[in-house]
Amino acid sequence: MKRPYPWKCHTCRERQVFPVTVDYVTELEHDGRVYSVTVNNLEILRCRACGAQVLPDEAHARLAEELRHQAGLLQPGEIAAKRELLRLSQKDFAHLLGVAPATVCRWEGGGQIQQRVMNDLMNAFFDLPELRAYLRGLRGLCSEAPDAVAPTVHADNPPTPGPVPAAGPPGEVEAGS
Numbered sequence: 001m002k003r004p005y006p007w008k009c010h011t012c013r014e015r016q017v018f019p020v021t022v023d024y025v026t027e028l029e030h031d032g033r034v035y036s037v038t039v040n041n042l043e044i045l046r047c048r049a050c051g052a053q054v055l056p057d058e059a060h061a062r063l064a065e066e067l068r069h070q071a072g073l074l075q076p077g078e079i080a081a082k083r084e085l086l087r088l089s090q091k092d093f094a095h096l097l098g099v100a101p102a103t104v105c106r107w108e109g110g111g112q113i114q115q116r117v118m119n120d121l122m123n124a125f126f127d128l129p130e131l132r133a134y135l136r137g138l139r140g141l142c143s144e145a146p147d148a149v150a151p152t153v154h155a156d157n158p159p160t161p162g163p164v165p166a167a168g169p170p171g172e173v174e175a176g177s
């Protein structure tokens with residue numbers, strides 16, 4: 001999987017980069033505000049020769065998660081779960097919010113942190129059926145079909161039987177005239 005340590009340092013070129021577990025404290029900016037973010041037991045890479053530090057992808061993901069938490073933003077899994085509860089595809093959800101499908105994909109995958117205004121819009125969208133109906137009208141998407149169309153059949157709510165075909169052979173009506 002991973003190359004064995006030590007790795008070569010991009011700063012001093014020494015092969016002295018090792019993983020270390022630290023309590024990592026940093027300041028991160030989101031939407032014009034600065035948050036002091038602390039993640040305990042974070043695995044990062046550090047050069048023993050020059051002290052240069054590199055954050056692996058997993059470390060970035062944990063910092064982003066903590067930043068979202070501190071800023072009161074929806075986490076990637078929450079966005080996906082709430083969207084799926086409404087039986088919306090990423091594509092339709094993006095269309096209703098007025099963003100690109102790739103953007104929703106990045107929010108739900110954790111690759112991008114949503115702006116505050118989009119976070120608030122999503123919360124309102126999830127909480128308010130009236131807003132969903134409004135946006136459906138605005139974007140020209142048909143009304144919330146999934147609930148109406150969902151093939152949930154309960155014993156006490158049997159499906160409506162189809163139209164009963166008219167009795168008698170087709171020729172009978174004309175036969176008497």
Ligand SMILES: [Zn+2]
Pocket residue numbers: 009010011012013014016047048049050051052
């Ligand atoms: Zn170094």
